[in-house]
Amino acid sequence: MTQQASAESKRIVVDAMGGDNAPDEVVAGTITAAREHGVRPILVGQAVRIRQILAAHDALGEIPIVNAEDVVAMDEGALAGLRRPRSPVAVACRLIRRGHASALVSAGSTGSVVATSRLRLRGQHGVARPAIAVVLPTRPRPTVLLDAGATADAKPEMLVQYAMLGTAYARIRLGVDAPRVGLLTIGEEAGKGNKLARRAHELLAGDVEGVDFAGNVEGSNLLAGKVDVVVTDGFTGNVALKTVEGTVGLLVAELREAVTAGPAARFGALLQRRRLRSLRDRLDSETYGGGVLLGLNGTVVIAHGASRAAGISAACVLARDLADSRIVEQIGDRIAATRPHRLPRREDSR
Amino acid sequence: MTQQASAESKRIVVDAMGGDNAPDEVVAGTITAAREHGVRPILVGQAVRIRQILAAHDALGEIPIVNAEDVVAMDEGALAGLRRPRSPVAVACRLIRRGHASALVSAGSTGSVVATSRLRLRGQHGVARPAIAVVLPTRPRPTVLLDAGATADAKPEMLVQYAMLGTAYARIRLGVDAPRVGLLTIGEEAGKGNKLARRAHELLAGDVEGVDFAGNVEGSNLLAGKVDVVVTDGFTGNVALKTVEGTVGLLVAELREAVTAGPAARFGALLQRRRLRSLRDRLDSETYGGGVLLGLNGTVVIAHGASRAAGISAACVLARDLADSRIVEQIGDRIAATRPHRLPRREDSR
Numbered sequence: 001m002t003q004q005a006s007a008e009s010k011r012i013v014v015d016a017m018g019g020d021n022a023p024d025e026v027v028a029g030t031i032t033a034a035r036e037h038g039v040r041p042i043l044v045g046q047a048v049r050i051r052q053i054l055a056a057h058d059a060l061g062e063i064p065i066v067n068a069e070d071v072v073a074m075d076e077g078a079l080a081g082l083r084r085p086r087s088p089v090a091v092a093c094r095l096i097r098r099g100h101a102s103a104l105v106s107a108g109s110t111g112s113v114v115a116t117s118r119l120r121l122r123g124q125h126g127v128a129r130p131a132i133a134v135v136l137p138t139r140p141r142p143t144v145l146l147d148a149g150a151t152a153d154a155k156p157e158m159l160v161q162y163a164m165l166g167t168a169y170a171r172i173r174l175g176v177d178a179p180r181v182g183l184l185t186i187g188e189e190a191g192k193g194n195k196l197a198r199r200a201h202e203l204l205a206g207d208v209e210g211v212d213f214a215g216n217v218e219g220s221n222l223l224a225g226k227v228d229v230v231v232t233d234g235f236t237g238n239v240a241l242k243t244v245e246g247t248v249g250l251l252v253a254e255l256r257e258a259v260t261a262g263p264a265a266r267f268g269a270l271l272q273r274r275r276l277r278s279l280r281d282r283l284d285s286e287t288y289g290g291g292v293l294l295g296l297n298g299t300v301v302i303a304h305g306a307s308r309a310a311g312i313s314a315a316c317v318l319a320r321d322l323a324d325s326r327i328v329e330q331i332g333d334r335i336a337a338t339r340p341h342r343l344p345r346r347e348d349s350r
Numbered sequence: 351m352t353q354q355a356s357a358e359s360k361r362i363v364v365d366a367m368g369g370d371n372a373p374d375e376v377v378a379g380t381i382t383a384a385r386e387h388g389v390r391p392i393l394v395g396q397a398v399r400i401r402q403i404l405a406a407h408d409a410l411g412e413i414p415i416v417n418a419e420d421v422v423a424m425d426e427g428a429l430a431g432l433r434r435p436r437s438p439v440a441v442a443c444r445l446i447r448r449g450h451a452s453a454l455v456s457a458g459s460t461g462s463v464v465a466t467s468r469l470r471l472r473g474q475h476g477v478a479r480p481a482i483a484v485v486l487p488t489r490p491r492p493t494v495l496l497d498a499g500a501t502a503d504a505k506p507e508m509l510v511q512y513a514m515l516g517t518a519y520a521r522i523r524l525g526v527d528a529p530r531v532g533l534l535t536i537g538e539e540a541g542k543g544n545k546l547a548r549r550a551h552e553l554l555a556g557d558v559e560g561v562d563f564a565g566n567v568e569g570s571n572l573l574a575g576k577v578d579v580v581v582t583d584g585f586t587g588n589v590a591l592k593t594v595e596g597t598v599g600l601l602v603a604e605l606r607e608a609v610t611a612g613p614a615a616r617f618g619a620l621l622q623r624r625r626l627r628s629l630r631d632r633l634d635s636e637t638y639g640g641g642v643l644l645g646l647n648g649t650v651v652i653a654h655g656a657s658r659a660a661g662i663s664a665a666c667v668l669a670r671d672l673a674d675s676r677i678v679e680q681i682g683d684r685i686a687a688t689r690p691h692r693l694p695r696r697e698d699s700r
Contacts (some may be wrong), residue, residue, distance in 0.1 A: 111537070139600075149536055152544040186499055186588040187461070194502040194585040219592025223600045232589075235544040238536040239586055240593045242569025247597035250488075250573045 011101040012319045013092040016045030017071040018108025020306050026107060027053040029312025034063055039316045042101055044068050044088045066091060072112055082115055089113055093120035096298040103299035103319035107290070107307045113300065114150050114293060121296040124328065126335040129154070130295035131162045131234070132302065133169050134241060138225035144170045144179075145222070145230045148291050149238035156199035159183070159231050163204060163211045164334050165294040166229035172325040173318075179228035182217035184236060192216060196233060204231075209338045290315050292322065294331065299323055361451040362669045363442040366395030367421040368458025370656050376457060377403040379662025384413055389666045392451055394418050394438045416441060422462055432465055439463055443470035446648040453649035453669035457640070457657045463650065464500050464643060471646040474678065476685040479504070480645035481512045481584070482652065483519050484591060488575035494520045494529075495572070495580045498641050499588035506549035509533070509581050513554060513561045514684050515644040516579035522675040523668075529578035532567035534586060542566060546583060554581075559688045640665050642672065644681065649673055 014030045016023045027050055033039040043050050047067040054060045070086040084090060089108060093116065095101045106113045110132070118130060131147035146166050147154065163181045170179035183201055185193035190201050193216070204213040214227050222230060222240060232240070290303035290311070299322045303315040364380045366373045377400055383389040393400050397417040404410045420436040434440060439458060443466065445451045456463045460482070468480060481497035496516050497504065513531045520529035533551055535543035540551050543566070554563040564577050572580060572590060582590070640653035640661070649672045653665040 111542075152536065184589060186502065186585055186592075192461075194583075197502075197585070219589040219594075220596040220599070222593055223596050233544075235536055235547070236586055236589055239534060239569040239582075239590055242536075243572055243590045243593045244569075244597050246570040246573050247594050248601065249570070251598065251601045 010323055011040050011042050012316055013042045013044055013095050013101040013104050015088045015106035015108055016043045016050050017088045018106040021308055023049055024053055025308045026312050029309035031057050031059045032313040033316035037317045039320045044092045089116045090120055093117055102323040105301045105315045105319050107303040107305055110302055113302050117300045121298045124295055124297055124332055127295040129158050130293050131165055132291040133294050134291040138223045141225050143225055143230055145237055147234040147237050148241050149234045151234040154233035156196055156203055159200040160203045162231040165331055167211055168331045168334055170228045172327050176228045178212055180212050180214040181229040182214050182227035184230050184232035185216045188216050210334055360673055361390050361392050362666055363392045363394055363445050363451040363454050365438045365442055365456035365458055366393045366400050367438050368456040371658055373399055374403055375658045376662050379659035381407050381409045382663040383666035387667045389670045394442045439466045440470055443467055452673040455651045455665045455669050457653040457655055460652055463652050467650045471648045474645055474647055474682055477645040479508050480643050481515055482641040483644050484641040488573045491575050493575055493580055495587055497584040497587050498591045499584045501584040504583035506546055506553055509550040510553045512581040515681055517561055518681045518684055520578045522677055526578045528562055530562050530564040531579040532564050532577035534580050534582035535566045538566050560684055
């Protein structure tokens with residue numbers, strides 16, 4: 001890597017090879033983040049290809065490149081990257097551990113990015129498992145949902161930690177002073193839900209330092225913006241998130257059909273096109289910059305696999321903002337301040 | 351009850367007191383089902399109030415009434431009804447067990463209806479746990495989702511039985527000859543998901559008599575209509591179903607806002623009003639008649655708690671159609687035909 005990058009600390013490493021539109025759109029988005037938003041990125045991946053794309057954008061020399069030839073394909077599965085120390089994500093994690101960068105952006109397959117960065121960045125002291133936090137486009141205020149899929153089988157104590165991670169994240173990302181935390185389950189009353197949710201409710205309803213627990217949230221209220229943070233296990237969270245995406249996709253398609261059929265309706269649609277476009281954009285997951293893997297020794301932003309340049313740029317800006325806010329240290333302080341008997345034993349992340 | 355009712359068998363019992371709009375809308379919907387759709391109902395509940403409402407509709411004497419004074423309030427919780435043999439649902443179940451009726455319709459609280467009917471109708475021989483099946487408004491064909499919330503903590507073997515229940519239901523309700531069954535989880539590949547989903551995948555991928563297993567379905571494809579039946583545990587299923595409802599609600603509200611703001615857009619909205627209304631109606635859960643509790647010795651249709659007369663009428667028609675199709679017997683035959691080692695031991699339903 002260049003001298004410039006190693007001399008400074010708040011660099012963002014971007015996995016140039018991850019995602020459906022890599023490396024072209026990823027490199028283009030990284031250039032946008034650098035030129036328009038003052039992000040200081042490092043591109044990791046096949047150096048020859050990255051250099052070609054930078055040249056096409058007249059950006060050769062603007063962004064340092066670290067070579068990592070051993071690209072993990074999107075369909076290789078979560079564990080493929082683990083045995084590959086020269087994969088872009090593995091190399092990026094090493095840059096973070098050595099202090100050359102403070103955050104990683106990847107649009108690669110979620111399972112692979114989670115597995116590799118868990119192994120190579122390690123969990124923060126006191127955090128049993130990392131969680132993926134995503135921001136849902138609720139109104140009037142957005143809601144942070146976690147875990148959106150990092151850990152499929154969770155223990156009740158992990159959900160308590162997710163409440164802490166989510167509280168720190170909502171403070172930084174949403175600017176909410178005292179975030180209210182809800183538990184995703186299947187009834188409003190305390191006794192509702194499966195065993196995991198019932199036990200997590202008991203723990204959260206106890207006195208958890210720094211967590212303002214607001215009770216249960218049902219799926220129907222997931223988008224109602226009633227709380228700032230919703231915690232759940234990674235299986236349920238991923239199903240819920242993907243279900244929101246699928247439902248939005250279906251409705252936007254239906255809507256397009258409804259507003260373009262018939263000449264009178266077509267005229268109406270013309271008048272409304274701008275409004276509908278802004279509605280769709282707000283709901284488009286790409287504009288939300290992807291999920292953030294919390295609880296590791298370094299910030300990892302997982303952009304949507306289908307991200308184009310705009311999504312990558314947004315993810316870079318998010319990574320920079322989180323790093324500047326020292327989110328890893330904030331979470332560490334919060335976990336350390338918690339009474340020890342509330343914490344499950346830290347599991348080895350390998 | 352009247353002589354007429356006890357002499358015949360395919361009566362539908364309606365819980366007149368269940369739901370947010372009971373008894374007025376429930377009785378009104380029952381009258382519609384009888385007059386316009388040829389359903390032969392029995393109303394169970396506070397006889398004096400039911401008689402008043404029937405009189406207001408000029409329907410006194412058209413529908414037999416069975417008195418059940420001990421009404422369980424919507425907020426009393428799932429177990430309140432268990433100790434109450436004179437609650438409307440308990441009385442309705444007794445009518446079914448004695449052969450006076452073959453199906454029950456209730457818009458009461460789901461937990462309470464499930465608990466009471468499980469206790470009083472008992473599970474079909476060989477069925478470990480009942481499941482709630484709902485029909486999702488996917489295109490081009492609808493999809494049956496189960497379990498939508500009857501059993502929060504499921505075992506992998508139960509999901510295999512849900513595949514059988516769902517197959518029978520899709521045949522009758524959707525008219526699909528050989529329904530394709532998917533497993534709701536968080537990745538397309540076999541090894542993805544939590545422990546429950548991974549084990550259920552193994553079992554379903556084996557040779558399950560009469561079940562055409564099509565593999566995993568992600569939340570994003572839940573509404574894509576790729577399979578006819580989607581099985582999952584009651585916790586995940588309920589979260590997914592409620593998340594669909596919440597997302598649809600948010601988008602319809604957004605849409606209304608988008609199409610009514612500004613004079614030009616208002617004009618467009620006027621032109622499209624009819625189209626938008628039909629879109630909303632198709633997505634409105636009420637038009638789908640509610641969920642069906644499968645696996646008991648009698649058919650139980652659980653209408654949405656907010657159902658108005660139209661929803662109750664649709665639920666009555668559904669209950670009649672299912673009873674006429676002898677769904678309980680069909681499921682019994684299917685379970686009996688399954689190789690015994692695939693079945694978990696039947697648990698006592700109390």
